[in-house]
Structures are given as structure tokens and as C-alpha cells.
């Protein structure tokens with residue numbers, strides 16, 4: 001008997017490029033997602049048969065942790081409640097975007113998949129198979145360009161789901177602003193820079209001032225300023241220098257933002273076979289930590305940590321496997337729950 005599980009196995013749904021899955025956590029050695037429906041592009045769902053599949057998977061999981069979930073950090077002691085309702089949503093299918101980040105793959109920045117999930121979620125609610133109190137993560141691509149994005153955010157937040165939106169903030173959404181006002185959403189905006197010049201180099205669009213204006217507007221609406229998280233993805237040779245980081249902090253301070261996230265873009269690192277990842281990455285991280293303290297800004301780092309952990313297993317470089325630096329990093333990273341919340 002195995003008592004490990006997670007809420008996504010029981011009550012999660014992830015809309016992906018060509019599939020519906022329990023979650024979007026493709027983790028440890030690319031095991032792949034727990035798929036529920038293959039070859040999916042926005043069709044209405046037979047909920048009874050979906051819950052049957054979920055139940056079969058749960059039964060297998062109760063015997064022994066299933067292959068897709070082995071090693072996942074979401075696995076915990078979990079009591080399955082047999083509720084046959086969905087409370088946790090991931091919208092990961094949208095492949096259209098209004099930026100062109102140098103660390104992104106063409107599939108995401110230049111794709112065209114954008115099927116409509118609004119009628120599907122409406123049907124779930126109408127059939128009484130929706131459970132309020134969970135979270136909906138919108139990611140992409142640029143999720144604000146998803147078909148019926150605003151209607152979907154409204155539908156879920158008005159029914160009691162918290163929305164987490166990863167956006168470029170190039171498009172401003174009044175619905176998101178309203179949800180921030182009502183404490184029903186949080187947003188993550190990847191700015192990656194403190195200057196227009198660097199923003200342009202990274203995002204490859206001329207939208208720096210527009211994004212700053214949109215952040216200010218979101219900020220003026222947000223009931224809780226910590227619901228706006230600005231992200232800085234470290235990119236070797238472009239923004240991994242003290243001057244840019246100083247400019248970033250000045251900007252963040254002027255914008256009155258209180259939470260930032262430092263990250264390494266895994267796709268970018270993979271694209272360059274990990275070899276261009278800055279050798280002074282720990283020092284950069286250290287600088288971020290000290291400067292965040294100086295400005296009294298919360299620093300989230302969980303993605304950075306998982307990157308280091310993954311690379312310790314697959315990429316035997318001296319620095320990443322340097323025990324002293326690694327232990328020091330782990331000690332510095334003391335707010336695990338907050339960081340897990342952030343990547344969900």
C-alpha cells in the first residue's frame with residue numbers, strides 16, 4: 001500500500017499542446033506528463049470517462065508510485081477523497097505570443113495553437129464537477145492572448161478559483177486588474193532587465209515602456225502588492241552583471257513592487273548544452289539576495305534551485321557539484337513553501 005499522492009492526481013486538469021493531463025509537471029529526466037486524453041484540441045470532455053481514467057491511475061498509485069510521478073516534489077502523504085471534482089487547473093496549451101524572447105523555443109514564441117477552453121470549463125461548472133477553492137495557472141505562450149482568456153479568468157475567479165497568470169504584460173487585461181483588486185489573482189511578469197536596451201535584446205520587441213506602464217496600472221489596482229511578481233531570468237552575457245541588476249532593483253523600487261523571482265531559463269541553458277550558464281551564477285545570486293534585503297524586497301528562487309538540482313544529476317561541472325557552494329545555497333534558500341507556490 002502506497003500513501004503518496006497529490007491533489008493534481010485527484011482534482012487536477014492541465015490543457016496542453018495536444019493532450020489533457022492531470023498536471024503540467026514534466027519533471028525528473030523528462031518522464032512525461034500523466035496524460036488523460038490524447039490528441040486533444042479543445043473538444044468538449046466526457047467528464048465521467050475522464051474521472052474513470054483518473055480513478056484507474058489513483059488505484060495504480062495506491063499500489064506503487066506510477067512512473068510519471070516518480071521523483072516529483074509534489075508527491076506527499078495524501079489521502080484520496082474520491083470527490084470526482086476538478087479544483088486545480090493549468091492552461092498550458094496556448095502557443096501564441098507577443099514577445100520573441102531569445103531564450104524561448106520557436107514552438108512557444110512562433111506557434112499558433114490556441115484552442116478555446118472556456119466552453120469546456122463552463123460545462124464542467126454546469127455539470128457540478130467543479131470544486132471552488134483551488135488554483136488556475138495560465139501559462140503559454142502569452143496566456144492573455146488565449147481565446148476567451150478574459151471570460152475564462154472571470155468565470156473561474158467569480159466561482160472561487162485563484163488565478164495565477166504568467167504574462168509578458170505587453171497586453172493589459174482589465175479582467176486581470178479587476179481580479180487583482182478583488183484579491184483573486186496573482187501575476188508573474190518576466191522583465192529580465194533594468195533598462196530598455198537590455199529588454200529589447202532579450203525580448204526582441206520594443207515594448208519596455210508599455211510593459212512598465214501596464215505594471216503600474218496593475219499595481220494601482222492590486223489589493224496585495226505581493227500578488228505582482230517581477231521575474232529576472234539570468235541570461236549569460238546579457239543581463240548577468242551588477243550594473244543591470246542595480247538598474248533592475250532601482251526600477252522595481254520605483255514601481256513599488258515588493259516581490260521578485262530570480263530564475264535560470266532551462267530552455268536557454270539546454271539550447272546551449274548548459275555550457276554557457278554563467279560560472280559566476282552563485283555570486284550573481286548572492287548579489288540578488290543582498291540587494292533584495294537592502295530594498296526590503298522578497299526574493300523567490302525555487303526555479304533556480306530546481307535547475308541546480310537537476311543539473312547536479314545530469315551535468316557534472318565543478319561549480320554545480322561544488323559541495324560547499326551548493327550547501328551554502330541551500331542554506332540561503334529558507335522559504336521553500338513560498339517558492340513552491342510561485343512555480344505552480
Ligand code: SF4
Nearest residue numbers: 006023025069072074
Ligand atoms: S505527483 Fe507530480 S507528476 Fe504526479 S500528478 Fe502530482 S504533480 Fe503531476
Ligand code: SF4
Nearest residue numbers: 097099101104109141
Ligand atoms: S513571453 Fe514566454 S512564450 Fe513568449 S517569447 Fe517569451 S518565453 Fe516565449
